[in-house]
Amino acid sequence: xxxxxxxxxLAPYGWDEAWxxxxxxxxxxxxxxxxVVRVDRGQCDVVTAxxxxxxxxxxVTPHDPLRVVCTGDWVAVEPGGNPRYVRTCLPRRTAFxxxxxxxxxxxxxxxxxxxxxIVAVSLAVELDLGRIERFLALAWxxxxxxxxxxxKADLVPDAVALSYLVQDVETTxxxxxxxxxxxxxxxxxxxxxxxxxGGTSVLLGQSGAGKSTLANALVGQDVMDVRAIRDMxxxxxxTTTTRNLLALPGGGVLxxxxxxxxxxxxxxxxxxxxxxxxIEELAQRCRFHDCAHESEPGCAVLAAVDAGELPQRRLxxxxxxxxxxxxxxxxxxxxxxxxxxRDWKRKGAEGKAAMELKRGRRR
Ligand code: GDP
Ligand code: ZN
Numbered sequence: 127x128x129x130x131x132x133x134x135x136l137a138p139y140g141w142d143e144a145w146x147x148x149x150x151x152x153x154x155x156x157x158x159x160x161x162v163v164r165v166d167r168g169q170c171d172v173v174t175a176x177x178x179x180x181x182x183x184x185x186v187t188p189h190d191p192l193r194v195v196c197t198g199d200w201v202a203v204e205p206g207g208n209p210r211y212v213r214t215c216l217p218r219r220t221a222f223x224x225x226x227x228x229x230x231x232x233x234x235x236x237x238x239x240x241x242x243x244i245v246a247v248s249l250a251v252e253l254d255l256g257r258i259e260r261f262l263a264l265a266w267x268x269x270x271x272x273x274x275x276x277x278k279a280d281l282v283p284d285a286v287a288l289s290y291l292v293q294d295v296e297t298t299x300x301x302x303x304x305x306x307x308x309x310x311x312x313x314x315x316x317x318x319x320x321x322x323x324g325g326t327s328v329l330l331g332q333s334g335a336g337k338s339t340l341a342n343a344l345v346g347q348d349v350m351d352v353r354a355i356r357d358m359x360x361x362x363x364x365t366t367t368t369r370n371l372l373a374l375p376g377g378g379v380l381x382x383x384x385x386x387x388x389x390x391x392x393x394x395x396x397x398x399x400x401x402x403x404x405i406e407e408l409a410q411r412c413r414f415h416d417c418a419h420e421s422e423p424g425c426a427v428l429a430a431v432d433a434g435e436l437p438q439r440r441l442x443x444x445x446x447x448x449x450x451x452x453x454x455x456x457x458x459x460x461x462x463x464x465x466x467x468r469d470w471k472r473k474g475a476e477g478k479a480a481m482e483l484k485r486g487r488r489r
Pocket of ligand 2: 409412413417418419420422424425426427428
C-alpha cells in the first residue's frame, strides 16, 4: 500500500493534505494512518487504507482524560502485531467534551476532529431558545461550527409562520446557519447534505428532535444496520463491529456515538447550570476548575455555605441533581458507566496523592 493509495482510500474519512503532512514522520517509520471509528476499553477500531483493524491503546492512554484516544481521532497504528498498537494520536483540530455545565464530568472526551455540530431542533414542539443556546455553547466550545436544523418542517406548512420561527432562531444564534428540513419526507435535505459533505459532523439535540431520522437521511439507509459492519480483522476473519463513525454517500463523515447522544440527554435535562446559576457563579472562584464542591480545598461554594450565604439544602439538591443527570447519561451507555467508575477511582487516588503532596510541602 503506497502513500498515495492510502490517501485515496482514506479521503472519504476526511484525510487531507494537512493530515498527510502531519503524518509524514510516522509514515517513514512504517506506521499506518487511520481514523478511530470506535473505542472500547483499552482498544479501538481504526479504519485504515486496508480496512478496519483493531488496535490496543496502551501507548496512547495519557493521564489527562482529555487526551485519551476517541472516535474521530487520526492515529498512527502499527502495520501488524498481536496486539497491534496505536503508536500516536495526531493533534486534534477540534474536540467534543461533555458539557461544562457539569463540573464533575469535565474532561470526558466524546469525539475528535468534528467540523460541524448539527443541532437538531423539533418544530413539533414550541421552540426553547434557551435550550438551543446551550447546545450552541457546547458546539462552539468544541471548536466545531454549529448549524441549527429545524426538523419536521412538514408540521409547519405555513411558509410565513416557518420564516418567523427561523428568524427567532437566527436572532438567538448569530453566525449560525439555520436550516429547515423534513427528513421524514426527504425534503429540503440538499443544503444539509452539501454542508455535511464538507467535513465531519455530529448530531446533537434533545431526544425526539429527529436526530436518528436525520442520520438515516444522511446515510441513505438505516444507520443501525450500517453501523454494524462486517469487517476483516487483522487475521483475515470476518467479524461484525459497530462503527460510530461513518463515511456518508454524499461525502463527509458522520460521528454518532451513544456518549454524544448522552450530551443531548444531559443538556435537555433539568438544566442544572441554569437552575443553580448562583452555585455555578460561585464555582468560578473555586481553586480547582473541576471542583466538585464536596471537600476540595479552596472551594468557594463550601465557603459560601460556611458563611451562611448559600443554604446547605440548596447545595445538597444540586449534588443530587448532578448525580441523577450523570446517572441518566450512564444508563444510556455501559461504556460511559465503566469510564465513570474508572474516573472516580482515578480521582480518588489523585486526590489522595495531591493531599499527601500538600501535607509534605507544608512540613
Ligand atoms: P431522535 O430521538 O432525536 O433520534 O429523534 P427521531 O429521529 O427518533 O425522531 C423522533 C420522532 O419524530 C419519530 O417519531 C420520527 O418519526 C419523527 N420525525 C423525525 N423527523 C420527522 C420529520 O421530518 N417530520 C415528521 N413529521 N416527523 C419526524
Ligand atoms: Zn468548589
